[in-house]
Amino acid sequence: MNEVKVNDKLCKGCGYCVHYCPKKILELGKVRSSKGHFYPAVTDQEACIACLMCATICPEGAIEVAKGE
Template identity: 55%
Template sequence: MNKVDIVSKYCKGCGYCINFCPKKLLKMGNERNMKGHFFPYIEQVEKCIGCQNCVTICPEGAIEFYKEAQDNG
């Protein structure tokens, strides 16, 4: 399964990640970070296709992507 982490303390709330997600899984949240910026969250992470557009487009490097190993046991 794919895992997307938004590192809220680095986010400036530009919304690029939201606009560039082909599955439209990222939404702007209601909370503000320490700098006063709203930051996104991911809905339905299980639907993430792993394209990493959000990681690539983020000018602040505030998004981290991981592929979690599946437990086949």
């Protein structure tokens, strides 16, 4: 299973990853991070195709992507 991890300490909640995710599995959460931003949560980890769209557009580099077996 591919894995997308959003680092809430780096995220500023701009929503670019949510907009560009082709599988629409990212969603801005309702909980604020310690910096006061709404950061995205992964709604369906199994649907991730590890295309790196979110990691490529993230201005802060807050998203890490790993490809599973």
